[in-house]
Amino acid sequence: MIALIVRRTxxxxxxxxxxxxxxxxxxxxRIDSIALSVLGPYTTVEQREIWLEANGYYDPLWQRYLxxxxxxxxxxxxxxxxxxxxxxxxxxxRLGNTALxxxxxxxxxxxLSLLLGVLAGMREGSVRxxxxxxxxxxxxxxxxxxxAMFLIGIFAVALDNLLPGTTNVADGISLRELIxxxxxxxxxxxxxxxxxxxASMAEVMGTQYIRTAILKGLPYRRVILRHALxxxxxxxxxxxxxxxxxxxxxxxxxxxxxxxxxxGYLLLEAASNDDxxxxxxxxxxxxxxxVATQTISDIGYGFLNPRIRxxx
Amino acid sequence: xxxxxxxKSVHPALPEIAEKLRREEIDRRDxxxxxxxxxxxxxxxxxxxxxxxxxxxIKPAAAQQEETPVMGGTLRVGMRVQEMKDxxxxxxxxxSNQARQILEYLVMTDENNVTHPYLLESWQPSEDLKxxxxxxxxxxxxxxxxxxxxxxxxxxxxxxxxxxxxxSNASLFSSLPESGIEIVNDHTVVxxxxxxDLSVPENLYNYPAAIVHRRFDEMGxxxxxxxxxxxxxxxxxxxxxxxCRLTKRPPEEYWGDEVYLDExxxxxxGEGTGPTVQALLAGEVDTVYxxxxxxxxxxxxxxxxxxxxxxxxxxxxxxxxxTEEPFTDRRVRQAVVACMxxxxxxxxxxxxxxxxxxxxxxxxxxxEYFPLPRLRQDYDLARELLAEAGxxxxxxxxxxxxxxxxxEVNTMQAFKEMLEPAGINxxxxxxxxxxxxxxxxxxxxxxxxxxxxxxxxxVMNLAYRSGGAWNESAYSxxxxxxxxxxxxxxxxxxxxxxxxxxxxxxxxxxxxxxxxLWRAVFTAANRRVANITCHPTFYHQFNRVWLRxx
Numbered sequence: 135m136i137a138l139i140v141r142r143t144x145x146x147x148x149x150x151x152x153x154x155x156x157x158x159x160x161x162x163x164r165i166d167s168i169a170l171s172v173l174g175p176y177t178t179v180e181q182r183e184i185w186l187e188a189n190g191y192y193d194p195l196w197q198r199y200l201x202x203x204x205x206x207x208x209x210x211x212x213x214x215x216x217x218x219x220x221x222x223x224x225x226x227x228r229l230g231n232t233a234l235x236x237x238x239x240x241x242x243x244x245x246l247s248l249l250l251g252v253l254a255g256m257r258e259g260s261v262r263x264x265x266x267x268x269x270x271x272x273x274x275x276x277x278x279x280x281x282a283m284f285l286i287g288i289f290a291v292a293l294d295n296l297l298p299g300t301t302n303v304a305d306g307i308s309l310r311e312l313i314x315x316x317x318x319x320x321x322x323x324x325x326x327x328x329x330x331x332x333a334s335m336a337e338v339m340g341t342q343y344i345r346t347a348i349l350k351g352l353p354y355r356r357v358i359l360r361h362a363l364x365x366x367x368x369x370x371x372x373x374x375x376x377x378x379x380x381x382x383x384x385x386x387x388x389x390x391x392x393x394x395x396x397x398g399y400l401l402l403e404a405a406s407n408d409d410x411x412x413x414x415x416x417x418x419x420x421x422x423x424x425v426a427t428q429t430i431s432d433i434g435y436g437f438l439n440p441r442i443r444x445x446x
Numbered sequence: 447x448x449x450x451x452x453x454k455s456v457h458p459a460l461p462e463i464a465e466k467l468r469r470e471e472i473d474r475r476d477x478x479x480x481x482x483x484x485x486x487x488x489x490x491x492x493x494x495x496x497x498x499x500x501x502x503x504i505k506p507a508a509a510q511q512e513e514t515p516v517m518g519g520t521l522r523v524g525m526r527v528q529e530m531k532d533x534x535x536x537x538x539x540x541x542s543n544q545a546r547q548i549l550e551y552l553v554m555t556d557e558n559n560v561t562h563p564y565l566l567e568s569w570q571p572s573e574d575l576k577x578x579x580x581x582x583x584x585x586x587x588x589x590x591x592x593x594x595x596x597x598x599x600x601x602x603x604x605x606x607x608x609x610x611x612x613x614s615n616a617s618l619f620s621s622l623p624e625s626g627i628e629i630v631n632d633h634t635v636v637x638x639x640x641x642x643d644l645s646v647p648e649n650l651y652n653y654p655a656a657i658v659h660r661r662f663d664e665m666g667x668x669x670x671x672x673x674x675x676x677x678x679x680x681x682x683x684x685x686x687x688x689x690c691r692l693t694k695r696p697p698e699e700y701w702g703d704e705v706y707l708d709e710x711x712x713x714x715x716g717e718g719t720g721p722t723v724q725a726l727l728a729g730e731v732d733t734v735y736x737x738x739x740x741x742x743x744x745x746x747x748x749x750x751x752x753x754x755x756x757x758x759x760x761x762x763x764x765x766x767x768x769t770e771e772p773f774t775d776r777r778v779r780q781a782v783v784a785c786m787x788x789x790x791x792x793x794x795x796x797x798x799x800x801x802x803x804x805x806x807x808x809x810x811x812x813x814e815y816f817p818l819p820r821l822r823q824d825y826d827l828a829r830e831l832l833a834e835a836g837x838x839x840x841x842x843x844x845x846x847x848x849x850x851x852x853x854e855v856n857t858m859q860a861f862k863e864m865l866e867p868a869g870i871n872x873x874x875x876x877x878x879x880x881x882x883x884x885x886x887x888x889x890x891x892x893x894x895x896x897x898x899x900x901x902x903x904x905v906m907n908l909a910y911r912s913g914g915a916w917n918e919s920a921y922s923x924x925x926x927x928x929x930x931x932x933x934x935x936x937x938x939x940x941x942x943x944x945x946x947x948x949x950x951x952x953x954x955x956x957x958x959x960x961x962x963l964w965r966a967v968f969t970a971a972n973r974r975v976a977n978i979t980c981h982p983t984f985y986h987q988f989n990r991v992w993l994r995x996x
Binding site: 166167170171172173174177178180181182184185188216217218219224286290291295298299300301302303390391392393395399403406407408 | 686730
């Protein structure tokens with residue numbers, strides 16, 4: 135177990151290092167556009183050159199990279215060119231907002247999709263299974279931007295602002311403002327997880343030990359709860375861990391539609407303004423989340439399924 | 447009006463212009479703006495115009511105001527909240543609107559396109575327009591208690607023209623050397639320019655020209671940290687992409703009339719107008735920075751809201767870089783512009799809200815506009831020109847277009863179809879805004895947005911003069927430059943207009959740009975907001991705005 139964590143940590147650091155080098159190389163070709171996005175399109179080339187010079191952009195690439203790396207190791211991700219303030223000051227509150235949105239969405243997605251998946255998978259091909267599958271496929275196939283507009287149209291416009299279609303940052307984020315964005319995420323995602331759970335449940339229900347348990351006269355309830363569930367929930371567990379990953383990128387559309395100032399929105403803004411240090415920091419966070427959830431999923435797997443043991 | 451000759455001491459051209467107004471050679475608006483330009487105070491100019499035309503004293507805007515204004519309340523504005531560390535390098539009007547409530551400008555251009563003295567009491571150009579005396583308003587105090595003096599103004603000019611500052615004002619004052627900034631006394635600054643410049647007053651209201659304190663740089667050059675200004679509001683709360691909250695300064699400290707609003711709150715709803723308009727519809731904000739043309743209908747349907755509109759010289763031009771193939775051949779350019787039906791494009795691209803343009807980038811609302819004969823779509827001419835240029839079998843072109851605002855893509859899509867009958871196959875290279883602004887002045891063929899400027903010659907100097915700072919088409923024509931130089935030296939709009947006939951004609955004949963339309967711009971406000979107008983450049987002038995239900 136410890137060996138696994140150590141190995142994973144090493145792998146994480148290596149991935150982050152490689153990704154950061156790649157990003158730096160990509161942005162190397164776009165140095166001019168950084169000055170442009172800072173000083174605006176209506177400045178002269180001379181003014182931009184003076185700015186680049188003054189801000190150390192003409193130093194060799196490796197020098198700038200090492201400088202960034204040294205600072206990043208001490209937790210200083212540099213200064214955002216777009217916001218003209220430290221990346222840390224911008225990034226963490228935004229990440230906090232997305233965590234809040236994600237937590238609300240996940241708090242609905244996980245119980246809902248597991249319940250529906252299990253209910254559907256218990257009797258494959260039954261009317262209940264068909265109904266649940268139909269709804270799941272339907273909601274999952276509607277893209278987020280469409281369902282966002284749809285919900286805004288119903289709840290904010292047609293129902294005369296029953297629920298706000300935008301997030302007013304003037305006085306913090308209220309629960310009312312979280313409902314619609316979270317609903318979009320739930321609509322898009324629950325069907326997928328439910329379908330995965332259903333498949334896994336259906337497979338378990340078809341195994342011989344379940345058949346044996348039923349044939350030997352155990353109550354159906356007991357068969358499901360004691361024998362089927364634990365085995366059926368292993369694949370959905372991995373899928374759910376992957377959803378955290380998906381959230382970081384999947385929220386972009388939702389956050390833009392609802393003007394929700396989160397991580398996804400920040401990443402989009404940074405990308406469209408060549409805000410290299412913000413992009414770097416966002417990417418580091420994304421890599422960290424990806425590997426961390428994967429590690430948790432692997433460890434959790436071990437607990438859920440005693441047959442799996444990690445080699446040294 | 448006892449002494450009818452008092453105004454003659456202001457500028458030698460004034461009596462002549464007054465005479466023209468009397469004989470109705472120029473209209474009242476032209477008189478007002480030229481009189482203001484020549485340093486006459488707005489009140490005096492309006493009064494004189496009333497006397498000369500016999501219409502009596504009509505005060506602009508205020509004349510329609512019948513209700514009694516109410517003090518107090520918070521005006522909530524949906525707008526992006528961006529960093530505002532250094533006003534001289536602002537690259538977005540939104541930034542200047544945040545700062546505009548705290549900082550002030552030497553002059554003010556109102557929503558009718560007339561420029562008035564503001565932090566100045568008056569200005570006096572020399573006859574050759576190379577020396578400008580700026581007379582500062584007295585009794586103005588910074589919100590840190592200091593007096594507003596000539597050193598403040600001189601310091602701002604110095605930092606604008608210093609290339610290390612990176613201010614776009616530098617291009618506007620390129621004819622001003624550092625040694626040309628002279629402090630005569632605490633209340634007088636004189637600018638000695640290398641070349642005549644007609645547009646000094648207008649340039650002083652360019653949005654990065656907000657006047658900061660003389661010790662701005664000493665104090666760290668960070669306006670967010672030291673929001674010291676002369677204006678009626680002060681900074682109470684500020685977070686980028688969040689909120690910018692401004693509260694009223696004690697009225698006895700402020701030089702101007704007492705403002706009505708207690709507080710102005712800018713609230714960020716992100717990029718694009720969609721979520722911001724949502725907030726307006728939901729009553730979460732009272733007004734917004736801008737609404738798109740496609741949002742007018744939904745606003746008009748709501749009884750609580752009203753659409754505000756301003757006619758502007760905002761436009762976009764399909765400009766051809768004359769140094770790149772195939773646009774080096776004038777006949778090719780002429781063929782392209784001959785296919786354009788301006789009126790139709792205005793209908794398709796902008797729902798008819800605005801005015802058709804004429805491929806010479808001088809707008810009917812400019813005082814020096816000269817009406818040339820209307821342009822006509824002419825396919826025979828286009829085909830003939832193409833054949834002469836060696837493209838009898840057709841021509842393939844690609845134009846770079848921004849993906850937003852949508853009217854730009856729509857208009858070029860319609861133009862593409864207009865080009866087809868002449869055998870020109872246009873493909874649209876649609877790209878994101880930030881990417882577009884990297885290539886806007888390099889690409890062979892691009893559809894570039896141009897903002898409103900109060901004077902027609904301003905854009906001519908920037909964009910079409912040989913070596914102009916933003917000459918994106920690389921156009922260079924000595925004849926054009928010479929004609930423009932003459933126009934630049936003419937203060938009288940009627941005289942300048944006659945000269946502009948030549949300038950406009952040369953540019954139109956050389957077919958450097960295919961310019962479809964002049965667009966109106968829109969914003970919207972809740973009906974509880976009184977006295978609010980849409981400024982052609984979205985500058986927020988809220989000093990006279992009040993709330994009906996504060």
